[in-house]
Amino acid sequence: MGLLFVETLSGPKVFRCKFCKVDSASNDDVVSKDFHGRYGRAYLFKRVVNISLGPKEDRLLMTGFHTVNDVYCSSCQQMLGWRYEKAYDEGQKYKEGKFILEKARVTKIGW
Numbered sequence: 001m002g003l004l005f006v007e008t009l010s011g012p013k014v015f016r017c018k019f020c021k022v023d024s025a026s027n028d029d030v031v032s033k034d035f036h037g038r039y040g041r042a043y044l045f046k047r048v049v050n051i052s053l054g055p056k057e058d059r060l061l062m063t064g065f066h067t068v069n070d071v072y073c074s075s076c077q078q079m080l081g082w083r084y085e086k087a088y089d090e091g092q093k094y095k096e097g098k099f100i101l102e103k104a105r106v107t108k109i110g111w
């Protein structure tokens, strides 16, 4: 493994990868806290850091058909959630380009 560039978020409220504790997202970038992931509740963010994306996949979610990429922590490679690449339902378009982080896979720092 080479040297990894880890981006640090300026809090005060930050979500971190539960597994390796690098910063994942800022509370300022939360769009919604009322989402459901594979492991229960999940958060929708407009921006996350220190992640890598898996291949594009078409997936049928509770809110319809979407093209998504799984989101992995770039530091420890644990799956943290997914990114909405494309939504097919007009009412779901606002999610395109945004990120889901599973509540069960991140930890809150600062509150």
Ligand SMILES: [Zn+2]
Residues within 6 Å of the ligand: 017, 018, 019, 020, 021, 022, 073, 074, 075, 076, 077, 078
């Ligand atoms: Zn991690």
